[in-house]
Amino acid sequence: MDKGSDGLRVEVTEAGRFYLQHGHHPDDPAFADDGESLVPSEPSTPYSERPVARARRVKAQELVQRLVAEGYVRFADPDDDEVAEWRRVVNYAKRHGMEPECKRIEKVPYGRLGLEFFLAEGPHPNARSQRPGATASGVPVPSRLASLHPIVAALRDDEG
Structure with missing residues (x-):
């Protein structure tokens, strides 16, 4: 990747193409010697x-x-x-x-x-x-307030 005059330029390297084709880096030691894997090819134990x-x-x-x-x-x-x-x-x-x-x-x-x-x-x-559904309201709010606690009334009437 190098920076050109109009931004960044990205290209796949030869090692990158090898990886895309074979699924491993060409210098990976597990795949040395004739390209055969040193890792067993049998599926691992679940x-x-x-x-x-x-x-x-x-x-x-x-x-x-x-x-x-x-x-x-x-x-x-x-x-x-x-x-x-x-x-x-x-x-x-x-x-x-x-x-x-x-x-x-x-x-x-x-x-x-x-x-x-x-x-x-x-x-x-x-x-x-336990989470509320998409249609559930987070906090039930009454449509009309009646007989307020004095503190709630004071908060309602507070201009600040």
């Missing part, structure tokens, strides 16, 4: 069958079972890695529909450094299902 996903699914199932049975699960003093892992487990449960019907998993602090999970009723207040 995410749901990878060890991390399987372990997370098991943890999520166990967490949901404990929440249903006990009502809450507490961790008194988890380290940062444990908090991050449990957050991922809860996200996995939510993404894969593992929460009990009409319930959602919530997290709150427990004690000074602890963590507590519990099942709350209904959808999350910020869930898409």
Whole structure:
């Protein structure tokens, strides 16, 4: 790309044409030696069958079972890695529909450094299902005001 008198000029380079034709840069080391890929051509294992996903699914199932049975699960003093892992487990449960019907998993602090999970009723207040429809008014406004509170009347009458 170089700048001409009337603006910018862009052109595809030889390496760019190669990329468009072959799907990789000509100097990519994975495609060195006779142009064959060093990466296996077999499809990769689906995410749901990878060890991390399987372990997370098991943890999520166990967490949901404990929440249903006990009502809450507490961790008194988890380290940062444990908090991050449990957050991922809860996200996995939510993404894969593992929460009990009409319930959602919530997290709150427990004690000074602890963590507590519990099942709350209904959808999350910020869930898409809770958003008003396109035709819904954000705030209902009466067409006629009667018997105003004195403060509201003062605001109405205020010129400023």
